[in-house]
Amino acid sequence: MKQEGLKKALPYLLPSFIILTIFTFYPLLNAFIQSFNRLPTPDQYDFSLKTYQWLFKDTTFMNAIQNTLWYSLITVPVSIGISLMIAALLTSIERLRVFFQTVYFLPYVTSAVAVAFTWGYLFNADYGLINLILGHLFGLAKIPWIKDPQYAMSAVMIFGVWRSLAFNVLILTTGMLSIDPQYYKAARVDGANNATSFFKITMPLLAPVVSYVFTIGLINAFKVFTEVYALIGSYARVYKANTMVFYIFDQLWVYKDYSLASAAAVVLLVIILVLTLFSRWLARKTDYNAS
């Protein structure tokens, strides 16, 4: 009976199983194997830990890790902070709420590349609107946002926050709207003001949702690539705007060093795995319903 079930299910499961085996399970395993290869291509194999030594001695990779860390540690909290405020305001109003929600979510569905080019124009040192506004308001000299190692990463971060608001606002607003209004009514009877309600009711009940957007945000931030490629260009490493995925891309595309690329990918994989497990733990800890 049991084995018959498998026989019947097999034709349905096989297509996805084959695809996942070829394009997910096998490359995952292969990345580990390849990362221990001293030689750059899989055509010859010599097991060694040298690749990881080289990786962590490579100043470009260390710069990439540093940039990725800064990018994650700044954009994620900033974006969630702004999103929490927007979500709180959205739940407090009724008129135009759908309109605002529609507007805020727009960047999520539009191509990062195309929008990054518009931001590139806005950031343009000579003709960009951002420098015009900064010059008008604060009398600042023209800032070379894109083509200067000092500013390139900041430009990427500003763009990154702008783009990530869409998802965070949606999830946090949905989370807030699903909180039972009874709690707020009861609090008002007890004389709580809006701020007290927000910190004593909304935040604790919203904690699992916040930890969720925090995790997704961090994971996406650690994988940042398209934003950099489209805004800064394919020579991001020259402008010290390299990121971990960009490093993988460069090793693969420019230097054809599959082993270093794999080692960098394994490092990224481990970071994301740790973040995911941490978030699972955090979600369980913060979930009021579960405890």
Next chain:
Amino acid sequence: MSIKKITGKTISYLILGFFALITLFPFYWMAITALQDSNSAITWPPQLWPKTLHWENFSRLLEAAPFGRYFYNSVVVVILDLAVSMVVMSFAAFGFSHYQFRGKETIFMLFLATMMVPSEALIITNFRTVAKLGWFDTYHVLFLPYVAGVFYIYLLRQAFEGVPKQLYLAAKVDGCTDFQYFAKILVPIARPMMITIAILKIIASWNSFMWPLLVTNTSKMRVISYGLVAFQSEAGNDFPLMMAASIFTVAPMIVLYLIARKKIIDGIARGGIKG
């Protein structure tokens, strides 16, 4: 309403309006720059509204680069992706939801675990795999590695499991095979979820960038996001043409979004709340 309440409401709307402006402004800027003439786009100060609208920028763009072709390629890839992935994913969801066998939940967990793996870690090997298969510059290479979206399989499995078993028994009595039950009863019932997933898949497919960049060599096979990047290195500082090209890229998704806004938002929010 008290004065205090009205002031509070006004401030709320002002802040929300401010952020709506920041969200929309780049799109506005994209649109009006696309209609500027090339010289006034590089004058200081920038113009917030062009004096004359240069619609001919779009025809200039099509002369400068084969964006018609890029657009067509993207449409073809999206359609093929959709056709193949919806079959693969709904099959998998049916296999997991309808049949009982030993190790089923273990295999399903193995599927779900791949969600933690960043696809960026997989492209190194996938790049070599498709090179060996001789798949560069084909349509299928652009989507085939991504047709088994495990998160969508998970959502579909849930939708299928929500359908009462009595329907299956009744279908059996009427002489339906399992496949007929799947195709004629289950899929139509789960249509709302199927549509949501299809729309999310369209958006992801249309906007995909890194993989097409790696596996396309000839300009003839470029999808629109890659075509856009390639055009940037060719067009350099011709911002109006760049922005016109960007509009080609974002417009279809904006239209889709305005039509299917509720489906898209619900789909994303569901993923968010369920984890």
